[in-house]
Amino acid sequence: MKTNRRKFITTTAVLAAGTIAASAMPFTVQEKEEWPVVHHVFFWLKNPGSVEDRDKLVAGVKTLSKIETVKKLRVGVVASTEKRDVVDNSWAVSELMFFSDLAGQATYQTHPIHLEFIKNCSHLWEKVIVYDAVDA
Template sequence: MKNSNRRKFLGTAATILAGTAAATASPLQAAAPKYPVVHHVFFWLKNPGSTEDRDKLVAGVKTLAKIKTVKELRVGVVASTEKRDVVDNSWAVSELMFFADLAGQAAYQTDPIHLEFIKNCSHLWEKVIVYDAVDA
């Protein structure tokens, strides 16, 4: 009975060891970016203390997800994270968009939904900063 358990244990251990060795021997490959063009926008409100204005802007930004070339949209508000010299928490709302290509990002700029958003919500913000990037 003891030999049977020992053989079972050794067989299981050898299988685990072989699987671990195979997994660590193969190099990790980074996945190709799903959507390589990133459009990140930060908004500062005219009335920074107004939750109502912030919520209106958030709702307006969310309408941009309907634009065909916008592949992903994330909308955020300032997080209560640790205060550090490198952290800018002076903004109120951010949008993070992903596009399949630069042509899609360019089409977004003139899309009627985007233009309607600007018309309906630009009175809410005092300042906007945009960061566009492509995967390196």
């Protein structure tokens, strides 16, 4: 009987500790995005087969993270995913930026770091398409 009682007390203590630990963890699901303004840019290289040009452009895009209104920056290259009619993989480099508000995105457009990026890297691309969105 003492063995069953010890097991019960031990199990209860472990469950209680687990419940307390789980309730102390921060709630990770957000109801509203922290940075509701999205700026997504796709670049096509003048020399599409040049890994060197692609890497220079990637490095240039990464400098944009120093702009104070850029809350988050993701830089990507084309993924080797399944070929489907709805997938456009003709571009070479993409940037995905998040801003707190439209004013922050406007500040980014005229920021000296952004203008320097254009000056230093525009010779690498042939085409650029921009998609800007806000949370609905």
